[in-house]
Amino acid sequence: MSFNTSNTYSVQALITKGITKRYGNHTALEGVDITVPTQSIYGLLGPNGAGKTTLIRIINQIINADEGEIMVFGEKLTPRHVEVIGYLPEERGLYKRLKVGEQLLYLAQLKGLSRSEAVTRIRTWLDRFQIRDWAQKKVEDLSKGMAQKVQFISTVLHEPRLIILDEPFSGFDPVNAELITQEILRLKENGSTIIFSTHRMETVESLCDQIALINKSKKILEGSKKEVKQQFKTNSYRVEHRGAFQLETGNYHVVKQKPLEEDHFESTIKMENNGSPNLLLQELINRTEVFRFEQHLPTMSEIFIRLVKAEGDEALLKHLQES
Amino acid sequence: MNKVWLIIQREFLNRVQKKSFLITTILVPLIFPAIIGGLVFFMVKEAESAKPDVVEVLDETGRFQLEDTKRFTIVNVSGPIEVAKKAYQMTRHFGLLHIPATDINNPNGITFYSRESQSIEKISELKRTINDKVKDFKMEQYNVDKETLKNIRSTDVGIAEINLSDSGEEKSSNTGILYGTGMALGILIYMFVLIYGIQIMQGVIDEKTSKVVEVIVSSVKPFQLMLGKIIGIASVGLVQFLIWIILITTVTSSVLAYFGMKMPQQQAMEQVTKNMDEETAQDVMKQAPATPQSPEFLNNLSQIPFVKVAVIFLFYFLGGYLLYGALFAAVGSAVDSIQESQQFQFPITLPLLIGYMGLFMFVLRDPHGTVSFWLSIIPFTSPVAMVGRIAYEVPLWQLLLSMALLILGFILTTWIAGRIYRVGILMTGTKVNYKVLVKWFLQKN
Numbered sequence A: 001m002s003f004n005t006s007n008t009y010s011v012q013a014l015i016t017k018g019i020t021k022r023y024g025n026h027t028a029l030e031g032v033d034i035t036v037p038t039q040s041i042y043g044l045l046g047p048n049g050a051g052k053t054t055l056i057r058i059i060n061q062i063i064n065a066d067e068g069e070i071m072v073f074g075e076k077l078t079p080r081h082v083e084v085i086g087y088l089p090e091e092r093g094l095y096k097r098l099k100v101g102e103q104l105l106y107l108a109q110l111k112g113l114s115r116s117e118a119v120t121r122i123r124t125w126l127d128r129f130q131i132r133d134w135a136q137k138k139v140e141d142l143s144k145g146m147a148q149k150v151q152f153i154s155t156v157l158h159e160p161r162l163i164i165l166d167e168p169f170s171g172f173d174p175v176n177a178e179l180i181t182q183e184i185l186r187l188k189e190n191g192s193t194i195i196f197s198t199h200r201m202e203t204v205e206s207l208c209d210q211i212a213l214i215n216k217s218k219k220i221l222e223g224s225k226k227e228v229k230q231q232f233k234t235n236s237y238r239v240e241h242r243g244a245f246q247l248e249t250g251n252y253h254v255v256k257q258k259p260l261e262e263d264h265f266e267s268t269i270k271m272e273n274n275g276s277p278n279l280l281l282q283e284l285i286n287r288t289e290v291f292r293f294e295q296h297l298p299t300m301s302e303i304f305i306r307l308v309k310a311e312g313d314e315a316l317l318k319h320l321q322e323s
Numbered sequence B: 001m002n003k004v005w006l007i008i009q010r011e012f013l014n015r016v017q018k019k020s021f022l023i024t025t026i027l028v029p030l031i032f033p034a035i036i037g038g039l040v041f042f043m044v045k046e047a048e049s050a051k052p053d054v055v056e057v058l059d060e061t062g063r064f065q066l067e068d069t070k071r072f073t074i075v076n077v078s079g080p081i082e083v084a085k086k087a088y089q090m091t092r093h094f095g096l097l098h099i100p101a102t103d104i105n106n107p108n109g110i111t112f113y114s115r116e117s118q119s120i121e122k123i124s125e126l127k128r129t130i131n132d133k134v135k136d137f138k139m140e141q142y143n144v145d146k147e148t149l150k151n152i153r154s155t156d157v158g159i160a161e162i163n164l165s166d167s168g169e170e171k172s173s174n175t176g177i178l179y180g181t182g183m184a185l186g187i188l189i190y191m192f193v194l195i196y197g198i199q200i201m202q203g204v205i206d207e208k209t210s211k212v213v214e215v216i217v218s219s220v221k222p223f224q225l226m227l228g229k230i231i232g233i234a235s236v237g238l239v240q241f242l243i244w245i246i247l248i249t250t251v252t253s254s255v256l257a258y259f260g261m262k263m264p265q266q267q268a269m270e271q272v273t274k275n276m277d278e279e280t281a282q283d284v285m286k287q288a289p290a291t292p293q294s295p296e297f298l299n300n301l302s303q304i305p306f307v308k309v310a311v312i313f314l315f316y317f318l319g320g321y322l323l324y325g326a327l328f329a330a331v332g333s334a335v336d337s338i339q340e341s342q343q344f345q346f347p348i349t350l351p352l353l354i355g356y357m358g359l360f361m362f363v364l365r366d367p368h369g370t371v372s373f374w375l376s377i378i379p380f381t382s383p384v385a386m387v388g389r390i391a392y393e394v395p396l397w398q399l400l401l402s403m404a405l406l407i408l409g410f411i412l413t414t415w416i417a418g419r420i421y422r423v424g425i426l427m428t429g430t431k432v433n434y435k436v437l438v439k440w441f442l443q444k445n
Helices: A052-059 A079-084 A100-110 A115-128 A144-156 A174-189 A201-207 A225-231 A277-287 A300-311 A314-322 B002-016 B019-049 B081-090 B120-141 B146-153 B175-209 B212-216 B222-275 B278-290 B293-303 B306-334 B342-363 B370-377 B382-389 B396-424 B434-442
Strands: A012-023 A026-037 A041-045 A067-072 A085-088 A162-166 A193-198 A210-215 A218-224 A236-242 A252-259 A264-271 A290-296 B053-059 B072-076 B095-099 B111-114 B162-164 B170-172
Touching: A012 A052, A012 A193, A026 A041, A026 A052, A026 A193, A026 A210, A026 A218, A041 A052, A041 A201, A052 A162, A052 A193, A079 A085, A085 A144, A100 A115, A100 A144, A100 B002, A100 B212, A115 A144, A144 A162, A144 A174, A162 A174, A174 A193, A174 A201, A201 A300, A210 A225, A210 A300, A218 A225, A218 A300, A225 A300, A236 A277, A264 A277, A277 A290, B002 B222, B019 B222, B053 B081, B072 B120, B081 B095, B175 B212, B175 B222, B175 B306, B175 B342, B175 B382, B222 B306, B222 B396, B306 B342, B306 B382, B306 B396, B306 B434, B342 B370, B342 B382, B370 B382, B370 B396, B382 B396, B396 B434
Parallel strands: A041 A193, A041 A210, A085 A162, A162 A193, B053 B072, B053 B095
Antiparallel strands: A012 A026, A012 A067, A210 A218, A236 A264, A236 A290, A252 A264, B095 B111, B162 B170
16 A cells, blocks of 8 residues: 555545554454644544544554554654654553653653743743642642643643643543633644544534544544534424424424423434425424524434444443443 | 653653652662661770679689679679579579589589570670680699780781682782672662563553553554663663762771771671670770781782672673563562562562572572572573672673573563563453463464
């Protein structure tokens, strides 16, 4: 398998082709191709043990793939790319006995930042998070939430163009989780590309532009959130209306009707192939007063459950239904 | 390379900035001379102030006529032994020596009664006194007069030690100094490797359990991290060592200057314990300041090629540390806690211990023997064994062979350790045994 470095590739922040990793008889990843567009938020989804962390470690050059190629911003991945990548591992950790300021300085210098540059940026970030007086504190004296803020700063201090966050919200309290969410959005606005792995569907729904689902060491789905939803849409519509009604024509039938406040109801109506939204609306107007009419796209969670049912993977199904 | 340098700096500063570093670095050189000084002080004091013990002597032959010595005051008693024993029990005297009526040239049944078991030193001195007397009797019997006797007794022939090199050059040597140098250097290397090796292991375990290692290895290669840590800790050790040498030299020389007059006495004390011979001891004490031994001692000390020994010592100091340091790093990477590390520490410390015991059992006793040769050639034992031999002349080819093997040795252990380390640091909660280590070692990157 070979690459041509054409323009279509160079606009992508990250491309992996045929990434395979084996540990003895166990295959951790098998032929994984993903494409992460520049300045997108890319969600890497899948249950524990699917191979997400292995893939992330390979992109971070912590371990090498047995097979496959990786391109970063149009270039073949090499050790010097550690400077354009920021990584927040799932298992958070800092030097406990080191002061926050020294710690950040050390980690930034290891990422190739000069000392003076690092000092300036540390000041900026500590101010942004309003934790400037922590600089002289040792990490062991910080609370877990405080330490996680410091760790987040260490991930983005060298202004990486590609930020990889492994389960970024696990362990954060709601306030900090919101803060990190805002930072992720801001970093994206400023041009960074963010890849994060998660098993929380609501995060995917609200934050991601792009998603990939990895299960049992293989990628089973990838695309923009919009594309995926279109791909899995069931051609049904949601209507909020007054009073219950019946609709059973050849092209439209009510799948579900549930009462809302007062005399309002919400109905889910499935449309057959030769129907159209306008015709449906006409049918509805004849029967009821319409307050809201929208195409119903499946949630990520619903899509995955469908996919997984098709695969017959009981373990993953259970995981998705729980989350 | 730049990043390894950053890691070295960090590891160095982390340790040097600790209070415990400051305390051990400053206190150790003060404590050791203080302890030695204190012991010498009390030894001298005790020797000066010790009152001689009173020994009652019941001599039924009437011929022995023991005299007072520095240790014993002799009180002659009479009467049958049963009476003497009773009388002794009434006193606080040290003991009762009973010499029955016996053939004085071949005495039998001499008994020493005392309240409690006595130190071997005192008993053997008593024994020696009796023996000397019997020798005198025998000499007299063979018509040897007292003067001749004294003359014979005071014989003390010294042997000058001269090393004759192939080129016919002569060098005087002093086995004692060489022995002491070899022992001190060997012990230093053994302790340094062990103490700092364990520090490396502890550092690796800390990084692993605090999970910070995953962030670090996303910036640098695991091998760079391991190397940076090993070199960083080595520089801590070297700096500490240097400070110790400077401090100990200053403190010792000022202490010596202060106690300057006491030193010959201390030398004499050693002579006393060695010879146990009262008269010679006193002679030595009298002669001590003027003894020709002192300039010779200094002369011999200056015969040791200090620069050469220092350079070679430094080489083995670092070589041994690097060889074992890498292995300690590998062990640290494989385990989750210091307790777990015990099972893997043993096989590492074993060869080091063999080198250490070999130093005393073979190298210092017979520096040019076969076992000493092999111990100083094999890289795992050579750091301790070779510095034990180094004060003695070691053939150049042996030295070069040993050094080359040590370099190969630490390259090999670093390579092996690096392969285990890169996998180990990312593995937590795995039950690790030797089979797993081999698997990690063989694993592709």
